[in-house]
Amino acid sequence: xxxxxxxxxxxxxxxxxxxxxxxxxxxxxxxxxxxxxxxxxxxxxxxxxxxxxxxxxxxxxxxxxxxxxxxxxxxxxxxxxxxxxxxxxxxxxxxxxxxxxxxxxxxxxxxxxxxxxxxxxxxxxxxxxxxxxxxxxxxxxxxxxxxxxxxxxxxxxxxxxxxxxxxxxxxxxxxxxxxxxxxxxxxxxxxxxxxxxxxxxxxxxxxxxxxxxxxxxxxxxxxxxxxxxxxxxxxxxxxxxxxxxxxxxxxxxxxxxxxxxxxxxxxxxxxxxxxxxxxxxxxxxxxxxxxxxxxxxxxxxxxxxxxxxxxxxxxxxxxxxxxxxxxxxxxxxxxxxxxxxxxxxxxxxxxxxxxxxxxxxxxxxxxxxxxxxxxxxxxxxxxxxxxxxxxxxxxxx
Amino acid sequence: xxxxxxxxxxxxxxxxxxxxxxxxxxxxxxxxxxxxxxxxxxxxxxxxxxxxxxxxxxxxxxxxxxxxxxxxxxxxxxxxxxxxxxxxxxxxxxxxxxxxxxxxxxxxxxxxxxxxxxxxxxxxxxxxxxxxxxxxxxxxxxxxxxxxxxxxxxxxxxxxxxxxxxxxxxxxxxxxxxxxxxxxxxxxxxxxxxxxxxxxxxxxxxxxxxxxxxxxxxxxxxxxxxxxxxxxxxxxxxxxxxxxxxxxxxxxxxxxxxxxxxxxxxxxxxxxxxxxxxxxxxxxxxxxxxxxxxxxxxxxxxxxxxxxxx
Numbered sequence: 001x002x003x004x005x006x007x008x009x010x011x012x013x014x015x016x017x018x019x020x021x022x023x024x025x026x027x028x029x030x031x032x033x034x035x036x037x038x039x040x041x042x043x044x045x046x047x048x049x050x051x052x053x054x055x056x057x058x059x060x061x062x063x064x065x066x067x068x069x070x071x072x073x074x075x076x077x078x079x080x081x082x083x084x085x086x087x088x089x090x091x092x093x094x095x096x097x098x099x100x101x102x103x104x105x106x107x108x109x110x111x112x113x114x115x116x117x118x119x120x121x122x123x124x125x126x127x128x129x130x131x132x133x134x135x136x137x138x139x140x141x142x143x144x145x146x147x148x149x150x151x152x153x154x155x156x157x158x159x160x161x162x163x164x165x166x167x168x169x170x171x172x173x174x175x176x177x178x179x180x181x182x183x184x185x186x187x188x189x190x191x192x193x194x195x196x197x198x199x200x201x202x203x204x205x206x207x208x209x210x211x212x213x214x215x216x217x218x219x220x221x222x223x224x225x226x227x228x229x230x231x232x233x234x235x236x237x238x239x240x241x242x243x244x245x246x247x248x249x250x251x252x253x254x255x256x257x258x259x260x261x262x263x264x265x266x267x268x269x270x271x272x273x274x275x276x277x278x279x280x281x282x283x284x285x286x287x288x289x290x291x292x293x294x295x296x297x298x299x300x301x302x303x304x305x306x307x308x309x310x311x312x313x314x315x316x317x318x319x320x321x322x323x324x325x326x327x328x329x330x331x332x333x334x335x336x337x338x339x340x341x342x343x344x345x346x347x348x349x350x351x352x353x354x355x356x357x358x359x360x361x362x363x364x365x366x367x368x369x370x371x372x373x374x375x376x377x378x379x380x381x382x383x384x385x386x387x388x389x390x391x392x393x394x395x396x397x
Numbered sequence: 398x399x400x401x402x403x404x405x406x407x408x409x410x411x412x413x414x415x416x417x418x419x420x421x422x423x424x425x426x427x428x429x430x431x432x433x434x435x436x437x438x439x440x441x442x443x444x445x446x447x448x449x450x451x452x453x454x455x456x457x458x459x460x461x462x463x464x465x466x467x468x469x470x471x472x473x474x475x476x477x478x479x480x481x482x483x484x485x486x487x488x489x490x491x492x493x494x495x496x497x498x499x500x501x502x503x504x505x506x507x508x509x510x511x512x513x514x515x516x517x518x519x520x521x522x523x524x525x526x527x528x529x530x531x532x533x534x535x536x537x538x539x540x541x542x543x544x545x546x547x548x549x550x551x552x553x554x555x556x557x558x559x560x561x562x563x564x565x566x567x568x569x570x571x572x573x574x575x576x577x578x579x580x581x582x583x584x585x586x587x588x589x590x591x592x593x594x595x596x597x598x599x600x601x602x603x604x605x606x607x608x609x610x611x612x613x614x615x616x617x618x619x620x621x622x623x624x625x626x627x628x629x630x631x632x633x634x635x636x637x638x639x640x641x642x643x644x645x646x647x648x649x650x651x652x653x654x655x656x657x658x659x660x661x662x663x664x665x666x667x668x669x670x671x672x673x674x675x676x677x678x679x680x681x682x683x684x685x686x687x688x689x690x691x692x693x694x695x696x697x698x699x700x701x702x703x704x705x706x707x
Contacts, residue, residue, distance in 0.1 A: 005524045007609070015607045029528070029681070118607045120598045120678030126433035192599060192676050195683055344528060345680045348608045 004032055007344060011040055015118060015348055022335070022351060029343045034335055049322040054080060054154060054291060057319065061309070062148045064324065065357055067110060070103045071302030072324070073152035075309040078233050079298025080154045083313055084291050090235075092156035092284045094272040097235040099142070099151050100300070101265040101272075105176070106135040107303035108258040108265075111355045112183065115255065118352045119196055124186065131179040134172050137393065141165060144390045156285025163281060164397050166273050173266055180266070184259045197252040201338035201350030204249055211334045214327050215305020217354045220257045221249035227301040239271040251353045258355075290315070302327055304355050328356045409486035411479050418630030419443040421666050425633065428670045447626050456619030462522030467616070470517025471624035477509030478628045482635040488562035489642050491650070497560050503639070504548055510628055511537055511594065514603075517621075518613025529612020532681050533603035539688035540593040540600075546696035547587045550579065551643045553703045565647045573646035578707045582699035584644050586692045588668060591636050593684070595629070597673040602681050637665035 010021040019040035025033040045064055049057050061072040074096065081088065088096075109132040116124025136146045142161055143149040151157050161169075187193060203213070208221045218225050226243045228236040244260045246253035293315040300307045305327030312321040331354040339347040369376055404410055422443040430437030458464050484503050487493040511533060518530035554574055555564040574580035593600035604612045617625060641647060641661045648658035679687070 005527075007524055007528065014610060026528075029531075116677070120601060120605065120607070121676065122429075122598075123433050123674045124677075126435060130434050190677075192679060196677050196679060343680060343682075345602065345605070345608055345678075 007031075009348065009351065015352060016356070017114075018357070020356075024339070024344065024347060026344060029345075031339050031342055031344060031347045034339050034347070036332065036335065038329075038332075046322050046324060049319055051318065053317045054319070057322070058152050059148075059150060061324065062150065064326065065302075066147055067107050067357055068103060068302040068304060068307075069148045070099050070151065071300050071307045072309070074100055074234070074300035075298040075307045076311070077152045077154060077298065078300060079296040079309045079311050080291060082298060083294040083296035083311065084154060084288050086155045086286055086288055088156055088234075089283050089286060090238075091160075091276065091279050091282075093235040093238070094276050094279075095157045095159075095161055095284065096152070097239070098161065098269050098272050098276075099139075099149060099157075100234065101268045102135055102139060104265045104303045105262050106132050106139075107355075108262050109135070109183075111258060111303075112187065112255065115251075115349070115352055116187075118349055119193070121193070124183075127186075128183060131176070131183060134176065138169055138172055140390055141168070141393050141397075144387070153285065154291070155288045158285075160281060160284050161276060163277065166277055168397060170270065170273060173270060177263070177266055180259070180262055187255060187259065194252065197255065197349065198248070198250055200251045200346045201342065201353055202249045203334055203338050207334060207337045208249075211330070211337070213305070213331050213334050213354075215302070215331065216254055216257045216261065217305065217331045217334065219243065219245045220253035222247045225306075227299045227306050231299055233300065235272055235275075236268075238275070239268050241268050251349055254353045304328055304357060305331060326357075328354070332356055404483060404487075404492070405479065409490055409492065410483055414479065414482045414486070414631045414634050415627060418627075418632075418634035419447070421633050421637075421662070422630050424663065425666060425670045428667060429674055432671070432674045443630060447623055447630075450618075450623035450626060451620060454619045454622075456621065457616075459521045459523065459616045462616075463520045466520035467517055468621055470513040470520065471617070471621045471628065474510040474513035474517075474628045475624050475631075477506050477513070478631040478635065481506035481509075482631060482638075485561065485635050485639050485642060488560075488565055489638060489647050494562040495560055499561050500548055500552065500559050500564070503561070504545060507544075507594065507636070507639070508537065508541060510632060514613050514625070517617070518615075521613075521616035523616050525609040526613045526615050528609050529603045529605075529615070532605075533613060535681050536593055536600060536603060536684060539685040540590045540692075543586055543688050543692040543696055544590045544594075546693060546700065547583050547590065548643075550583045550696060550700045550703060553700060554579065561642060564643055568646040573644065575644040577702075579699040579702040580644060582695050582702070584640070586696045586699070587640060587644075588665075588672070589688070589692055591640065591665075592669060592672055593688075594636060595632055595669065597669060599673070599676040599679045600684055601673075601678055602684065605678060633666070634662075637662050637669070640665050 004025040004027055007024040007026050008021060009024060010016055011019040021037040023035045024031045025035075045060060049060055052060055058073045058076060061076050062069045064072045109128050113125040113128030113132070116122065116128065139149060140146050142165065143151050143159055151159060203217070203221045205221055205223055207213075208218045208223045214225060222245055224243045224245045227233070229243050241264050244257050244264060246256050291313050294313055296311050296313075298309045298311075307327060308325040310321075310323040311319045314320050334354065335351060338350045338353075342350060368374065406412065420440070420443075423438065423440050426442070427437040459467065481503055484495060484499050484506065488495050515530045515533045518526040518533070551564060551574065552559055555567045558564055558567065568574060575584050589600075596604055602608075604614060609615070614622065614625060645661050648661075649655075650658070
């Protein structure tokens with residue numbers, strides 16, 4: 001064999017919105033081997049967590065990932081409640097579940113759009129992101145934020161979903177179902193998409209178990225692992241839903257699993273809203289005075305797979321050790337199986353198919369006037385504008 | 398001499414095709430935006446893009462590779478595009494009749510831009526560019542045969558005339574070629590050839606932004622890239638114009654026919670835009686199979702139909 005050509009995907013590449021480097025060792029168009037380098041964006045969250053109080057850690061772990069920003073607080077809350085031995089009120093459980101499932105919908109819509117973009121199908125990209133917008137508006141209505149919702153705390157949630165919001169949400173969800181039908185039809189019935197994604201980047205059942213892959217990546221290969229069923233938390237055991245699996249293990253199966261999971265999420269939210277209606281407003285948290293010494297583990301099913309948090313406490317105000325295991329880091333190991341032997345075109349979509357997310361999030365930026373050195377749009381202005389917009393949404397209920 | 402220079406540089410040469418091509422590029426982007434629920438760019442955006450690259454942006458040359466070849470390739474592509482534009486627009490706008498055999502010359506001239514991109518990409522010494530160039534090469538091998546068959550079909554339909562002007566005359570007398578079954582089949586085949594020649598989705602694997610980051614154009618910047626952009630605008634005008642000439646009876650410049658002429662061009666560009674917005678990019682081996690098997694079959698069926706007079 002001749003000397004392989006290295007085709008770099010990253011650290012700055014249109015395929016990945018985050019910095020990481022995949023080196024494809026190619027022989028012509030065929031990928032013979034793949035190596036990757038991560039760690040361009042290491043922020044030391046686990047170490048930072050040890051210097052924050054338990055209430056502050058929620059806001060910190062929320063910023064582990066900008067897209068699945070509820071999964072980490074969810075897992076951390078499960079973990080802390082195990083240590084403190086707290087039982088969360090039912091109403092808080094339903095609200096947590098609603099937030100978690102809405103996040104799954106917006107994350108999967110985001111992925112479908114990006115996958116379309118990676119295939120050069122920008123119409124799907126724009127449509128899917130347009131359909132994602134009302135979900136973010138719902139988030140803003142409930143929590144005041146479009147991302148990083150700051151909803152969780154030990155023993156409950158921070159904000160209630162009042163009764164007058166429930167009909168608005170139900171209306172939006174009904175509209176969303178129609179849009180999902182349209183999108184699913186456009187993606188699942190397109191013969192060219194079939195030609196591009198079927199039989200591409202196949203992961204068998206054994207591969208999934210060998211690499212310990214999680215989430216939709218595993219479920220698309222027929223491995224029905226889902227923390228929501230395997231280790232039920234929040235309101236998931238209280239509502240009816242099923243784990244979506246597919247057998248093929250290719251990119252198309254992963255798309256199928258994600259598209260169908262959105263319908264399940266809509267159904268879960270609808271059931272939770274019905275249950276919320278029957279409950280009285282208020283009573284969304286229990287007061288936790290102190291966290292005793294102990295070791296806790298918390299799991300939550302993020303849109304990309306299992307999020308695992310491990311915390312050691314010593315009876316003080318801060319975690320002594322905090323370990324986070326994020327799903328993408330496990331899933332990218334499967335590239336060794338799914339990309340090798342494929343052409344470059346197939347390898348790139350296989351890379352994108354596990355929905356890799358490298359703990360990237362937006363940073364604050366501020367603009368100064370060049371001559372006067374006066375801040376043109378500072379933190380306070382942005383906060384004020386954001387609050388005004390949320391107030392407008394709420395007052396129009 | 399002076400008149401030839403005027404033809405080459407002003408009308409219907411460089412300036413004219415650039416302006417019309419830029420406007421068509423805007424039309425393409427605006428329709429794309431409307432399909433995708435976006436607002437789309439202002440009408441002069443293609444010219445802003447071009448001028449920014451030409452005047453503002455720095456030109457960076459690759460350290461490895463042949464610099465002369467790298468810089469000459471866009472110039473070759475641009476010259477070939479203008480020249481083929483002239484040969485198409487002379488008979489189409491009724492300026493000159495052209496010469497016998499210009500259909501064959503056009504076939505060669507229209508393939509030069511793709512060849513030039515390929516050579517420029519290979520000269521840049523970038524592995525991504527070489528992947529792009531190799532894909533462009535494979536794509537050319539697959540669509541050129543279909544394009545040749547389409548032109549052969551047109552020559553047969555026009556009674557063995559190999560002059561574009563005569564093809565237009567025949568259509569004037571007997572009606573546009575697209576009105577017959579064989580004409581429709583040839584038109585379908587040629588639309589896909591155009592898609593591949595213009596490097597639009599689903600045949601944009603040679604530049605595939607999300608795979609190989611614009612492939613053979615990856616090292617281009619500043620002025621050479623401005624020339625490539627210009628060539629793309631021009632190709633977006635002259636290739637649909639060529640299709641209008643060989644299938645739809647060309648342009649007429651009297652009364653209501655002016656509107657028809659503009660509509661013909663817009664419809665062809667609209668077709669290209671809609672195809673590119675409703676399909677994902679396919680792989681190079683799928684593209685080769687598509688052209689070798691299906692499009693060639695379509696063109697051959699059309700040629701057989703022409704023999705039966707359909």
